[in-house]
Structure formats: structure tokens, C-alpha cells
Amino acid sequence: MAADGTGGRTKTKPHAVVIPYPLQGHVIPAAHLALRLAARGFTVTFVNTESVHQQTARALGVDRRGCDIFAGARGSEDVRYELVSDGFPLGFDRSLNHDQFMEGVLHVLPAHVEELLRRVVLDPASTCLVADTFFVWPATLARALGVPYVSFWTEPALIFALYYHKDLLTKHGHFNSKEPRKDTITYIPGVPAIEPHELMSYLQETDTISVVHRIIFKAFEEARGADYVLCNTVEELEPSTIAALRAEKPFYAVGPIFPAGFARSAVATSMWAESDCSHWLDAQPPGSVLYISFGSYAHVTKQELHEIAGGVLASGARFLWVMRPDIVSSDDPDPLPEGFGAASAGRGLVVPWCCQVEVLSHAALGGFLTHCGWNSVLESVWAGVPMLCFPLLTDQFTNRRLVVREWRIGVPIGDRGAVFADEVRVSIEGVMSGKEGEELREAVKKVRATLEAATAHGGSSQRSFNEFVDELTHRCGRC
Structure with a gap:
């Protein structure tokens, strides 16, 4: 601690160690949370896995040894960048060997993280650990190091609540049962009535000994030991759920967490090289293009992809389709139907x-x-774009419930293994050119206004973040 010139002592600068789950959809909000904390006076150590770092460097076309993903984002902020091994060689195909990779996340990664934390946590009294909720070690390691654990939840509060109370789902026979009940679930604190088919995919499965289930079970044991929970949601969108969670522990809704100005991020977080679509989009009429993307992680089957492609073609809509190289499998880099390109030229x-x-x-x-x-x-809402929802796994089924049933800003498209070209065509036509589309666009404007209000001066998300920062600064910035 340094003297302040008046005989007193200045406060120690608080230090946040931020560790995202090693998937792009988790790294993005964590990186922008790190910048927010740094802008509020924290020293931030951001920890990426070597594998995610290598893929990001490759997307940028730079050497991984000289790549710092925050290089373009730093102003006066103090953000340090560290790497940790996930236990696998860099050439190991994590997408193709998902379960083996997850076993490593469960059993191997924690030891590498502990080694790194013991090196970067120099002053436990001024340090906090901000780790993704899905990790299986944060509360245990935080206690061992003598630092507070901030559980960073990158999904809706609804999903946190369902996982947090999975014991109630088990008790009532809706989960971890050979024949789960199919009646409406009405007993989760703060959660309006929800149907079993609206639960996350892992809570709909009868095999609960998979590696992913073991990770979820252990992660939420750890979450119960969190000192604080930080959630990328908005209080006005999930008021009853957030109120119930706040009765359990300090729970801060601080979303949506976006890059500054909702523009291309100054932090390098993309794991694939980005194509510039602006010239093509500039040549299309306003409101005429259907954007299609299934994210950075989940896979579809070739059959599902062909049905969706058939519906897209039959609809006549203009489209921009992101076809991730491993969307079906990294062994099948060109999964679209033969002749699709010529038919849609x-x-x-x-x-x-x-x-x-x-x-x-x-x-x-x-x-x-x-x-x-x-x-x-969140990005689609902020941009005022209605959604056609085809969830693939995990939280996406429950997110669809929010989009379609609660906020009425999207429509469903089939289900896994049961999506058909004609249904896809009808849904696309309704959203892109029908009255339904007009109603959806009006509805999404209202939800966007809720997000804008929450992030504006004095809004709920800004107030919640300020309270969180004040609490951590007081706890980690000693006099």
C-alpha cells in the first residue's frame, strides 16, 4: 500500500482474476465483463486456455506466441492476459472428441488452473476470482486461496434457477427418473409454470451419468458456495426468478454484456476468420435478408441441415447463412445439399x-x-430482429421458451430430428413477409426498449453493476 500524502493510506487496487469456460459463447461476455471491471479501477487478469487462444490467433492470421486478444481494447485499463493448458495437445480435435475433452475439463483442467492461480494471486486480501459457473472447482479453489468467488453465469436467470433446484426436479420425478413425469412443473421458486420439454436438454435426458451431467452436478455444488452471482440478463425480463435467487445469495443482473457501442469488438474473441458481408448486405433491400447461424459450438445432423436448406430455398427469401466448418462434423466440411449453391445463386x-x-x-x-x-x-433483441428458433442442445430449449412463449418475439421451427422443409418454408414466409412478422417486429422493439432502459444511466443493470463493483471494491480494496 502506498501513502496518500496526508499521512493516511491509499486503498489497494482490487484485482479480479476472470476465467471463462473454454467455449466462444462463454469467452465473449467474459472478455467484455473484464473490460467493464478494468474501467472501474480493477486490475484484471484474464485467463484463456491455450487451445482457445491458438484458434483465436489462427482466425486473426497471427502467430499465437505474440497474440494478445486485448491488445486493441486497452486504453488506460489494466488488463493482463494469461494462458493455461486444458490438458490436451493443441492439435487435439476437441469438437470431434467432445466427451474426451469434457473429461479433461472435469478432471485435468482444475490442476492447471490451481497452479496458475497460485502464481497470479499475490495478495489474496485484494483479489477475487470471477469464474464461469460451469467450472467444477471455483468455490473449492477460492476457499483454498482465501479469496471471494464470483460465479459468472452467461445464461438467463431462469436456467440458473432450474439447475440450482435440480434436487426439487428429482424429488418430484421430473428429472433423474427412468420415466420422468410429463406434467407441468410449478414448484421451482420464482419460476412460472414450465413444461418438461422446455427444460434444458440435459434435464430432459434419462441418462444422468454422462460427463456433462457430472460437470453440471459438481458445478452447481460449487455455485452454492459462491459469494456472489453475476448474471448476463436483465431484471425486468425475469423479475420473479431473480427475486427468488436473491433470497438465496447476492445475485446481480448486469446484462446485456455487449462490446462497446454494439459494434465489432476490440477484443479478439472470434475462433474463426470473419468474412466481410457488408458489401453483399448493402446491395439487398431493407428487411429482406434472413440471417442463419447455429452458433459456435452446437452441431446439427446432415438430415436436419438438408431439411432447413430445402425450406430456405422454397421460401424464396434472400439469406446470409453462416456455415461453420464443423457444423455437422469436422470430418464433413461441406454438408449442404448438392446443387444448393446453384439453386440459390x-x-x-x-x-x-x-x-x-x-x-x-x-x-x-x-x-x-x-x-x-x-x-x-440478446444480440437479436438489441438489433430489433425477430427470431425463428431451432434449438440444438443445453439452454437453447429453455431460451426458446423465453423468446416464443414469454416475450413473443420469435416462432419455433420443428425440433431435433423432426424438422421438415415445408414447415421451415411456411415459418420463413410468415416472419419475413407476413402479418406475423410485423407483429414480431413490434414486440421485439418493446423488449429492446427494456434492454436499453436497463443499461441506461440509472437503469436496473447499471445500478446492479454499480452495487456489485462497490461491494467488491470494499471487500478487495483494503484501507
């Missing part, structure tokens, strides 16, 4: 990856066919 563009916030913000956009990842939902 002149009205469609297929790219491997793009800057999603730039695309959604473009005046040519009229709809978003999405997997309903939470980042995509």
Missing part, C-alpha cells in the same frame, strides 16, 4: 463465419434463424 450468401453484431445491425436484416444461444438471443 443471386439471393443467398454462405460464409464460414462473420461478425454477428454487424450483420444483425444491418438494415437489410429481416429475420434470424437461430439455435437460440443466449448471446444470439
Whole structure:
């Protein structure tokens, strides 16, 4: 601690160690949370896995050894960048070997994280650990190091509540049962009535000994030991759920967490090289383009992809389709139906990856066919673009419930294994050119206004973040 010139002592600068889950959809909000904390006077150490870092560097076309993803974002902020091994060689295909990779996240990664934390946590009294809720070690390591644990939840509060109370779902026979009940779930604190098919995919499954289930079970044991929970949502969108969670522990709704100005991020977080779609979009009429993307992680089957492609073609809509190289499998880099490109020539563009916030913000956009990842939902709302929802796994089924049933800003498209070209065509036509689309656009404007109000001066998310920062600054910035 340094003298302040008046015989007193200045406060120690608080230090936040921020560790995102090693998937792009988790890294993006964590990186922008790190910048927010740094802008409020924290020293931030941001920890990426070497694998995510390498893929990001490759997307940028730079050498991974000289790559610092925050290089373009730093002003006066104090953000340090560290890497940790996930236990696998860099050449290991994590997408193709998902379960093996998850076993490593469960059993191997924690030891590498502990080694790094013991190196970077120099003053436990001024340090806090901000770690993704899905990790299986944060509360345990935080206690061992003598630092507070901030559980960073990158999904809606609704989903946190359902996982947090999975014991109630088990007790009532809606989860972890050979034949789960199919009646409406009405007993989760703060959660309005929800149907079993609206639960996250992992809570709909009868096999609960998979590696992902073991991760979820352990992660939420750890979450119960969190000192604070920080959630990328907005209080006005989930008021009863957030109120119930606040009765459990300090819970701060601080979303939506976006790059500054809802523009291309100054932090390098994309794991694929981004195509520039702006010239093509500029040439399309306003509101005429359907944007299609299934996110950075989930996979579809070739059959599902062919049905959706058939519906897109039959609809006649202009489209921009992000076809991630491993969307079906990294062994199948060209999964679209034969002749699709020729059949859609002149009205469609297929790219491997793009800057999603730039695309959604473009005046040519009229709809978003999405997997309903939470980042995509928030971004689509902010851009005022209605959604066609085709969830693939995990939280996406529950996110669809929010989009379609509660906020009425999107429509469902089939289900896994049961999506058909004709249904896809009808839904696209309704959203892009029908009365239904007009109603959805009016509804999404209202939800966007809620997000804007929450993030404005004095809004709920800004107040919540200020309270969180004040609490941590008091706790970690000793006199």
C-alpha cells in the first residue's frame, strides 16, 4: 500500500482474476465483463486456455506466441492476459472428441488452473476470482486461496434457477427418473409454470451419468458456495426468478454484456476468420435478408441441415447463412445439399463465419434463424430482429421458451430430428413477409426498449453493476 500524502493510506487496487469456460459463447461476455471491471479501477487478469487462444490467433492470421486478444481494447485499463493448458495437445480435435475433452475439463483442467492461480494471486486480501459457473472447482479453489468467488453465469436467470433446484426436479420425478413425469412443473421458486420439454436438454435426458451431467452436478455444488452471482440478463425480463435467487445469495443482473457501442469488438474473441458481408448486405433491400447461424459450438445432423436448406430455398427469401466448418462434423466440411449453391445463386450468401453484431445491425436484416444461444438471443433483441428458433442442445430449449412463449418475439421451427422443409418454408414466409412478422417486429422493439432502459444511466443493470463493483471494491480494496 502506498501513502496518500496526508499521512493516511491509499486503498489497494482490487484485482479480479476472470476465467471463462473454454467455449466462444462463454469467452465473449467474459472478455467484455473484464473490460467493464478494468474501467472501474480493477486490475484484471484474464485467463484463456491455450487451445482457445491458438484458434483465436489462427482466425486473426497471427502467430499465437505474440497474440494478445486485448491488445486493441486497452486504453488506460489494466488488463493482463494469461494462458493455461486444458490438458490436451493443441492439435487435439476437441469438437470431434467432445466427451474426451469434457473429461479433461472435469478432471485435468482444475490442476492447471490451481497452479496458475497460485502464481497470479499475490495478495489474496485484494483479489477475487470471477469464474464461469460451469467450472467444477471455483468455490473449492477460492476457499483454498482465501479469496471471494464470483460465479459468472452467461445464461438467463431462469436456467440458473432450474439447475440450482435440480434436487426439487428429482424429488418430484421430473428429472433423474427412468420415466420422468410429463406434467407441468410449478414448484421451482420464482419460476412460472414450465413444461418438461422446455427444460434444458440435459434435464430432459434419462441418462444422468454422462460427463456433462457430472460437470453440471459438481458445478452447481460449487455455485452454492459462491459469494456472489453475476448474471448476463436483465431484471425486468425475469423479475420473479431473480427475486427468488436473491433470497438465496447476492445475485446481480448486469446484462446485456455487449462490446462497446454494439459494434465489432476490440477484443479478439472470434475462433474463426470473419468474412466481410457488408458489401453483399448493402446491395439487398431493407428487411429482406434472413440471417442463419447455429452458433459456435452446437452441431446439427446432415438430415436436419438438408431439411432447413430445402425450406430456405422454397421460401424464396434472400439469406446470409453462416456455415461453420464443423457444423455437422469436422470430418464433413461441406454438408449442404448438392446443387444448393446453384439453386440459390443471386439471393443467398454462405460464409464460414462473420461478425454477428454487424450483420444483425444491418438494415437489410429481416429475420434470424437461430439455435437460440443466449448471446444470439440478446444480440437479436438489441438489433430489433425477430427470431425463428431451432434449438440444438443445453439452454437453447429453455431460451426458446423465453423468446416464443414469454416475450413473443420469435416462432419455433420443428425440433431435433423432426424438422421438415415445408414447415421451415411456411415459418420463413410468415416472419419475413407476413402479418406475423410485423407483429414480431413490434414486440421485439418493446423488449429492446427494456434492454436499453436497463443499461441506461440509472437503469436496473447499471445500478446492479454499480452495487456489485462497490461491494467488491470494499471487500478487495483494503484501507
